Amino acid sequence: MKTNLCTALWLILLSPLIGCGGGDSQSTPAATAPETTQQTAPPAASATEIALRTSDLVSAPEFDLTANIKLQVTIPPSPSTTIRYFINICSDFSSKNNEIEINYASCKLRTTLTSQEQQFTISLSTTEIQLIAQIWPIEKDAIPLNIFFDLSELDNNWQLEF
Numbered sequence: 001m002k003t004n005l006c007t008a009l010w011l012i013l014l015s016p017l018i019g020c021g022g023g024d025s026q027s028t029p030a031a032t033a034p035e036t037t038q039q040t041a042p043p044a045a046s047a048t049e050i051a052l053r054t055s056d057l058v059s060a061p062e063f064d065l066t067a068n069i070k071l072q073v074t075i076p077p078s079p080s081t082t083i084r085y086f087i088n089i090c091s092d093f094s095s096k097n098n099e100i101e102i103n104y105a106s107c108k109l110r111t112t113l114t115s116q117e118q119q120f121t122i123s124l125s126t127t128e129i130q131l132i133a134q135i136w137p138i139e140k141d142a143i144p145l146n147i148f149f150d151l152s153e154l155d156n157n158w159q160l161e162f
Contacts, residue, residue, distance in 0.1 A: 077117055090103065132146055
């Protein structure tokens, strides 16, 4: 009797585990254990390699780590009192098949032309030495005027003329 009782208890305990096997073709697959990846440490530097730490880097106290260039931009008055103009000055652009493509996220200045000359100071990094000014007349079927600037050929003043 004790054996039958133990067997009955085991069947009761195992029945949820054995449970409803089989299933139809639409049942969801059982979850699989996530894969584990073994991480390895980077190889140690050999005797001929020099381990470099940021604390080993030294610069002169007068060296400016910001590498910031200030460009003075002068925009002339609008050429028309009846047509409005918009200007973008951007640093990321390319030319493909004689068409200029501009990454407008790189624009350093966006403004409208006014009846007065305008002056702006634009901060550039040392990699932003070429710029494009794209001037758009705000009218139907307008074609922009593109003016290029190369900081390596000129000083830190850009007097736009159109």
